[in-house]
Amino acid sequence: MLYRICAGLLLLATIGHTFGGMLGTARRGPKAGPEADQVFAAMKSVRFRWQGADTTWFAFWMGNGLCVSAALLVGIVVLWVLGGLDAMQRHATLPIAWVVCASMALTSLVGFRYFGPRPGVGFGVIAILTAIATVLG
Secondary structure, three states: OHHHHHHHHHHHHHHHHHHHHHHHHHHHOOOOOHHHHHHHHHHHHOEEEEOOEEEEHHHHHHHHHHHHHHHHHHHHHHHHHHHOOOHHHHHHOHHHHHHHHHHHHHHHHHHHHHHOHHHHHHHHHHHHHHHHHHHHO
């Protein structure tokens, strides 16, 4: 059951990241002051060639952010499936559970470092709950 709670929390985080963070910011801008707005506008307008593609830093930012959303979907599914396994099956999947836990812990550290306390705490809670679910197996 705890794995499924983690999956639900990760689903909420993914929705927030995708629609609030990536798509919302792309639509309305960062709302972080005039300097940030200027940088954001430049990210959209300055074009360059990269590995054969005509692109912008905005496109890099958006593409990477949406790739994060896609990767988080894998975590949601894995946590949900782990929550439906019996004890013997869970034992066989311990390496997968610990990798998801480590991934959430690393995402928490990156969140604290680059995006502030909200994503850091959110992913940290998911990591801790995943660790508890894995230990309790």
